[in-house]
Amino acid sequence: MVRVPLTNEERERGERLGLALRDARASASRSMVEVAAEAGISVETLRKIETGRIPTPAFFTVAAIADAVGLPLDALRAATEGGAEEVAEAS
Numbered sequence: 467m468v469r470v471p472l473t474n475e476e477r478e479r480g481e482r483l484g485l486a487l488r489d490a491r492a493s494a495s496r497s498m499v500e501v502a503a504e505a506g507i508s509v510e511t512l513r514k515i516e517t518g519r520i521p522t523p524a525f526f527t528v529a530a531i532a533d534a535v536g537l538p539l540d541a542l543r544a545a546t547e548g549g550a551e552e553v554a555e556a557s
Contacts, residue, residue, distance in 0.1 A: 470519060479546050480521020483528070486545035488516040490537040505530035 473479075491501050502512040507527060514520040514532070532542050 481518035
């Protein structure tokens with residue numbers, strides 16, 4: 467299966483997603499190991515998502531991470547659309 471290259475907008479959205487998840491993890495005072503274990507993913511996968519190296523992770527992976535850090539999906543959606551500053555306002 468051939469994968470269509472991501473657009474710049476999709477890459478930037480992935481970076482905002484990672485930043486929002488990383489900020490929520492830091493606000494919850496949770497380590498990467500704790501969050502990854504609770505979400506059922508590897509620490510390396512979490513690291514790649516948080517740094518934007520996986521800009522389009524699976525929905526259930528994102529939902530599991532958000533749940534592990536106490537971030538409502540609505541707040542996460544707002545952050546990926548408008549920027550990380552909206553995470554604090556929406557949560």
